[in-house]
Amino acid sequence: MLPEDVRLVAVDGRGGSGKSTLARRLAAERGGVVVEMDDFYRPSAQRHVPPHTAGGNYDLPRVLAQVVAPLRDGRAARYQRYDWPTDALAEWHDVPTGVLVIVEGTYSTEHALRDAYDFRIWVEAPYDVRLARGVARDGEAMRTTWTGEWMPAEDAYIAAQDPRAAAQLVVDGTRRAGTAGLAAARYPRPQMLTATDRSTAPVRRVRILTAGGTIAMIGEGDGARPELDAAALVASVPGLQAFPDLEAITVLNKPSAHLTLADQLQVCRAARDASRRGIGVVVTHGTDVLEETAMLCDVLHDADAPIVFTGAIRPSNAAGADGPANLVDAVSVAASAPAAGMGVLVVFGGEIHHARCARKTDTTSLVAFSSPQTGPLGRVTEGHPTIWSRIPRNPPLDPPVLDKRVHIVPSTSGDDGSLARAALATSPDGIVLGTLGAGHLAPEVLEIWAQAATDIPIVAYCRPERGVVLNATYGYAGSERDLRGTKIIPAGFLSPQAIRMKLLACLSAGLDVEETRWAFSQDDG
The missing domain is CATH 3.40.50.40 (Rossmann fold)
Incomplete structure (x- = not known):
């Protein structure tokens, strides 16, 4: 339930998440007014930025000048609505003071607007649900616009500005309950595991994608070489049985030095596509170029389910092999609630790093990766991840090939x-x-x-x-x-x-x- 004293509220979230439904219910309950961000789309003649740019085709200065700033200052607001069928600005609308006003739509808590609100709500829903709702509303002909323009632009906005973290209330947009259930939908923040949380089951199923590297190698006299496929690797690691519905798929089985750009793109797409379905992903990979593939994956990644890279310094049959512990840690992070929305992570030697920051800084240490700019984002202890900081994600892109020099x-x-x-x-x-x-x-x-x-x-x-x-x-x-x-x-x-x-x-x-x-x-x- 909204606090009684709030007058200016933002309801933000990706397209198709359920923002409009929630805003209308809140307004009906309190006798309020809904202002839609879609009314501030720029006419085509004024669209001057690429369609995948975060918020670029919404006239955010007009939102601030005509609606948010006057209401924040206690004055009535007046704005001109964008008409989608005619691609032109249409009639004017008056917004009174003294009533609840809800600004609803993606980008409603963009940095320039965020601090003006009394209360901010973020609505969350999985990729497939949002896309299905969008296509059902706009027609099959608009599917490519959703997937190629609007959804990437929204993901870029979230990666750059993290509006979810700025919300006082996070609501599950797949729930059909009335507004009385909103308080129960609030997510704890900061999202760190407590002792109670640690006793709970994983929140999502996990898929392991193997790409080779030392973690999949066996060898002594003639040197270590890739031998283990996904099934054999998982079978060799005790502790993974604690995770229900665990899948294991072999994508590649190469040393890092043999990977091509096409190989790396193949691995990243397989991980990204699984995460779009709400599946947590672990990629096992050679450590020599792990940070490069992880960074590429973070650029492609546009969903909430985490993708976690890990590997090993010692072959699987070596005394003191580190691969099993790293793999269990990585799966625990990929299955955890706090990792949602963090993008691509690197889990190694008990530490959690972000793909934007991780570097291999030691050739043989079991703690081979570090993040010189930020330090680790968290730690895995006794199989339980704790995350104490976050950084913005990359704006997502979807290159068809990597064919440039x-x-x-x-x-x-x-x-x-x-x-x-x-x-x-x-x-x-x-x-x-x-x-x-x-x-x-x-x-x-x-x-x-x-x-x-x-x-x-x-x-x-x-x-x-x-x-x-x-x-x-x-x-x-x-x-x-x-x-x-x-x-x-x-x-x-x-x-x-x-x-x-x-x-x-x-x-x-x-x-x-x-x-x-x-x-x-x-x-x-």
């Missing part, structure tokens, strides 16, 4: 630009550029890359594992001020290998330079 080009002391010129001579589609310190290059090297950035996306990282590309601390030639004065895209939050995978996805999905800049905007700082 992207080089990682570092810089060093004494760099004379010869490596830059050699890389550009191969006609790459994009470059991942290493900078010194916090975004610094020799002036002549910066000049080469600045010119190239007018034609192809050049995304810059910092050579230190932690830090950012500065803005205006230094003023010498080749400093961060000069770099930011070019079209080079700063992404100091990410590792070079993570940038490469994300840039490959951006290019292969057809994004131009400015759209790519937007996709990397959350990685700058």
Whole structure:
């Protein structure tokens, strides 16, 4: 039930989640007014951003100016409705003060609007339910618009701004109960497992997808080689019987060094497609390039069910093999409630990392992965995951193939630009550029890359594992001020290998330079 003293309420959520139904019920119960975000869609002549951009085709400044700001200040509101059949702004509507006003629709708690509300509600529903509702409402001809434009844009909004975490109430949109049951639908926040939670059963079934790597290897005298398929791997691990309906599917069985971009995309799609059905996914993978496949998967991932990557440092028949413990930990995270909505995770050595941050930082340690920028997001203890922090997810993309050429080009002391010129001579589609310190290059090297950035996306990282590309601390030639004065895209939050995978996805999905800049905007700082 809504608190009695609230007057301005937002009901946010993805399309088809049940927002409109809930808003109408709340308004009927309290004699309130519903303002729909769909009334603020931009006419086609004013749509100036890609359709998959979060909220880009909704006129959010008009929502603020005509509705939210006046009501927040105690004044009556008046807005002009967008008419979908005629693709034009139509009649004006008056919204009085002194009554409950519910602003309903995706993007209603976008950052520019969020703090103005007395109360914020998020409505949740699985992907397949939302899509079925959308197609039932708009017709089969609109299916591709839902899956190719609207749903990816909503996922990008959620990944970038996490409106669910800002809500005071989270409601299950698949429930048909009246508003009296809303209080019971609230999710605890922060979502950490308590001692009571730890005694409960997993909240979703889990599918294990195997892709090879040391965790699936056996060998001694002639060296370890991939031997175990999914069924054999699962059969070798005690403790997995605690998870009901566990599935195991072999996707690949290769060492990391043998994986192609097509292989990595195949693994990521298999994981993404399962998560869309509400299935938690664990991917077992070689550790040498695990962080790259995990990052690509996070770029593709557009559902709430978590995808968890893990592997092993020691072969399965080695003394003290670490694969079994890592696999049980990964399955426990994939099955858990707190992992919902977190995107793609890496679970290794008892630690939980996000795919955007994880790096293999030790070749042989059983705690081989770390997150230099953020530290771990949580820990698995005695098979029970505890998550104490979250980070924004990648805006989702769906590249049909990964057929572009992207080089990682570092810089060093004494760099004379010869490596830059050699890389550009191969006609790459994009470059991942290493900078010194916090975004610094020799002036002549910066000049080469600045010119190239007018034609192809050049995304810059910092050579230190932690830090950012500065803005205006230094003023010498080749400093961060000069770099930011070019079209080079700063992404100091990410590792070079993570940038490469994300840039490959951006290019292969057809994004131009400015759209790519937007996709990397959350990685700058």
